[in-house]
Amino acid sequence: MTAELPRTWHHGLVAQWWSEFNDEFRAHEIPYFQRFVERGQPALDVACGTGRLLLPYLRAGLDVDGCDVSPDMIALCREKADREGLAPNLRVQAMHELELPRRYRTIYVCGAFGLGSDRGRDRQALERFFDHLEPGGTLVLDKGMPYADARQWKYWLKGERASLPETAASPRERRRTSDGAEIGLRSRILEVDPLNQHVVYEMRAERWREGKLEAEETHRLDDGHYFRNELTLILERAGFVDVSVHGEHEEREPTPDDDFLVFVARKP
Numbered sequence: 001m002t003a004e005l006p007r008t009w010h011h012g013l014v015a016q017w018w019s020e021f022n023d024e025f026r027a028h029e030i031p032y033f034q035r036f037v038e039r040g041q042p043a044l045d046v047a048c049g050t051g052r053l054l055l056p057y058l059r060a061g062l063d064v065d066g067c068d069v070s071p072d073m074i075a076l077c078r079e080k081a082d083r084e085g086l087a088p089n090l091r092v093q094a095m096h097e098l099e100l101p102r103r104y105r106t107i108y109v110c111g112a113f114g115l116g117s118d119r120g121r122d123r124q125a126l127e128r129f130f131d132h133l134e135p136g137g138t139l140v141l142d143k144g145m146p147y148a149d150a151r152q153w154k155y156w157l158k159g160e161r162a163s164l165p166e167t168a169a170s171p172r173e174r175r176r177t178s179d180g181a182e183i184g185l186r187s188r189i190l191e192v193d194p195l196n197q198h199v200v201y202e203m204r205a206e207r208w209r210e211g212k213l214e215a216e217e218t219h220r221l222d223d224g225h226y227f228r229n230e231l232t233l234i235l236e237r238a239g240f241v242d243v244s245v246h247g248e249h250e251e252r253e254p255t256p257d258d259d260f261l262v263f264v265a266r267k268p
């Protein structure tokens with residue numbers, strides 16, 4: 001498994017999908033992370049994707065750099081920034097290999113910690129974040145809880161897991177892109193390893209034009225799962241202090257019903 005890492009699906013047609021359709025996705029996350037950036041600049045958007053958070057922050061005049069493992073996501077982010085006359089510092093880098101010339105008051109990671117990785121590399125990523133923060137700087141990192149996704153959670157049970165991998169199928173729906181084609185995506189779960197808290201997904205992507213299949217791609221994605229207490233402990237092991245946890249991108253205590261937790265940690 002580790003030889004191919006980072007193994008992610010945000011390339012080609014999936015990257016185009018993010019760029020065309022996902023700017024409005026989970027909109028409440030944007031003001032939540034923005035408050036941290038306003039309290040501490042410069043900031044680094046780790047796994048910035050096509051700039052769903054980064055571009056609104058630049059428009060607001062905030063000093064934010066971005067990095068992402070996918071050259072396609074970074075290229076699309078740069079195109080969008082260029083169109084608005086913005087010129088962010090963007091780098092193609094895996095988070096466990098983060099190596100940037102600047103140090104930051106805030107580093108945030110939205111929807112990406114544990115992706116394309118394994119536990120060793122996740123720990124390295126936390127160390128890289130620690131090194132890239134100024135003393136007193138803040139790390140803000142979110143993670144969807146494994147028990148929040150009913151489709152995936154059932155496979156933590158031995159009996160259900162025996163039916164994996166899920167059946168491959170074509171996308172159910174397609175959406176029209178700005179160049180008049182149509183793109184459809186469909187994911188399936190290939191493996192769930194509850195011992196290592198690791199899930200492997202596959203994404204099938206198709207592009208259609210005038211009723212004809214023009215391109216098809218298949219990508220895989222590794223996702224490492226964490227519960228609250230383990231992630232708190234590895235943040236502390238990486239040197240962070242004052243680790244607090246918020247529920248659902250709101251500055252409040254988490255509850256068992258929260259699908260997403262956000263970990264806020266300080267470099268001493």
Ligand SMILES: C[S@@+](CC[C@H](N)C(=O)[O-])C[C@H]1O[C@@H](n2cnc3c(N)ncnc32)[C@H](O)[C@@H]1O
Binds near residue numbers: 008053069095
């Ligand atoms: C779900 S998207 C989120 C993008 C952006 N943060 C947002 O919220 O719109 C996940 C992003 O993480 C990036 N990514 C996945 N694994 C990564 C890794 N190990 N290092 C750096 N980036 C990674 C992907 O290329 C993709 O752009």
